[in-house]
Amino acid sequence: xxxxxSIAAYLTERTFEKPNIYGTATSSKSLNELKKMGVIPLxxxxxSGENGLIMGLAKKRNVEAxxxxxxxxxxxxxxxxxxxxxxxxxxxxxxxxxxLNLEVDLGPxxxxxxxxxxxxxxxxxxxxxxxxEMSASSKKPSYVT
Amino acid sequence: xxxxxxxxxxxxxxxxxxxxxxGSPGLxxxxxxxxxxxxxxxxxxxxxxxxSTHLPIIYQTKPSYSSxxxxxxxxxxxxxxxxxxxxxVQFYMCSSPPTIIVRGYHANFDGQYDIASKVVDxxxxxxxxxxxxxxGYGSKNRKLCCAATNPEMIQEMKEKFNMDVDYSGPFYGFSxxxxxxxSLKNVDALCLFSGTEPNFQxxxxxxxxxxxxxxxxxTKIINLS
Numbered sequence: 001x002x003x004x005x006s007i008a009a010y011l012t013e014r015t016f017e018k019p020n021i022y023g024t025a026t027s028s029k030s031l032n033e034l035k036k037m038g039v040i041p042l043x044x045x046x047x048s049g050e051n052g053l054i055m056g057l058a059k060k061r062n063v064e065a066x067x068x069x070x071x072x073x074x075x076x077x078x079x080x081x082x083x084x085x086x087x088x089x090x091x092x093x094x095x096x097x098x099x100l101n102l103e104v105d106l107g108p109x110x111x112x113x114x115x116x117x118x119x120x121x122x123x124x125x126x127x128x129x130x131x132x133e134m135s136a137s138s139k140k141p142s143y144v145t
Numbered sequence: 146x147x148x149x150x151x152x153x154x155x156x157x158x159x160x161x162x163x164x165x166x167x168g169s170p171g172l173x174x175x176x177x178x179x180x181x182x183x184x185x186x187x188x189x190x191x192x193x194x195x196x197s198t199h200l201p202i203i204y205q206t207k208p209s210y211s212s213x214x215x216x217x218x219x220x221x222x223x224x225x226x227x228x229x230x231x232x233x234v235q236f237y238m239c240s241s242p243p244t245i246i247v248r249g250y251h252a253n254f255d256g257q258y259d260i261a262s263k264v265v266d267x268x269x270x271x272x273x274x275x276x277x278x279x280x281g282y283g284s285k286n287r288k289l290c291c292a293a294t295n296p297e298m299i300q301e302m303k304e305k306f307n308m309d310v311d312y313s314g315p316f317y318g319f320s321x322x323x324x325x326x327x328s329l330k331n332v333d334a335l336c337l338f339s340g341t342e343p344n345f346q347x348x349x350x351x352x353x354x355x356x357x358x359x360x361x362x363x364t365k366i367i368n369l370s
Contacts, residue, residue: 031227046202046203048220048221049220050220056222060196060231
């Protein structure tokens with residue numbers, strides 16, 4: 001095996017149209033190649049979970065490894081379930097297919113991205129309505145617990 | 146992966162009866178500040194690193210040294226200036242005075258004893274017969290006090306440095322377990338505690354003034370100019 005690619009998420013709070021791709025690598029040569037492809041080097045931070053451990057253990061074994069992190073706002077449902085971020089996935093896959101010279105049909109991800117937009121819009125609407133109802137209601141609770 | 150704790154050795158030490166100095170990120174990071182400064186000031190060389198599946202990169206407990214059996218933490222790596230680092234315990238060596246400096250790291254509940262035990266065993270293998278552990282204790286003033294595995298060491302500290310045994314209570318985390326296990330393995334161990342005011346919002350926020358108090362005495366104990 002010549003090289004390992006680890007794909008992860010980069011959680012952000014900023015609002016964006018197009019997600020950035022952040023990256024790090026076990027060698028400066030690979031990192032420079034990533035920079036040329038528009039990847040923002042991850043200068044500081046933590047890569048948690050398997051994606052990070054693969055990087056750390058690959059480095060220990062002198063195996064070339066690259067981690068690509070797709071920017072995401074980490075959308076969650078009100079019950080705390082993460083919503084698949086197909087836009088971030090597509091951005092990373094676009095880059096990965098270029099790096100590996102692969103042809104992959106990314107069409108299904110567009111469909112998922114549309115569904116994700118619909119869910120987020122629906123959640124925003126529910127949140128807006130709740131806020132509206134709360135501010136309209138001046139009634140105080142008639143009990144104490 | 147079958148092994149859960151392993152040590153990678155870079156240099157073999159031929160130090161004669163080295164003293165080990167131990168510190169880790171604990172209350173106000175005093176132990177960590179002490180060993181970090183010693184490593185720089187003594188131009189110590191990295192001799193070994195201990196890795197383990199029990200060393201989290203993200204702790205689910207705050208502070209990091211308050212491990213809990215149901216909160217093992219999250220594994221991963223730290224990225225700094227484009228470099229990737231697994232969490233680890235580091236061993237540095239200095240030839241004059243003969244010293245091994247241990248840069249500790251808090252393990253999770255399941256691995257903390259095994260890691261501290263492995264650290265003490267490694268020090269014994271390398272000829273250490275005296276361990277000095279550095280840490281902080283909650284106090285309104287920055288007074289130095291000590292604890293030791295034998296009364297002679299306490300007496301020595303009292304006579305030479307007017308140090309008392311003011312602190313009573315738990316000694317959490319990596320450094321506490323190294324101190325305790327050194328005692329079980331019949332290695333002389335001395336603990337230098339420096340008083341520091343706890344910061345409840347950020348318990349590990351550094352108190353460099355308090356760590357300096359330990360350094361001033363420590364350099365005399367190990368004859369470091």
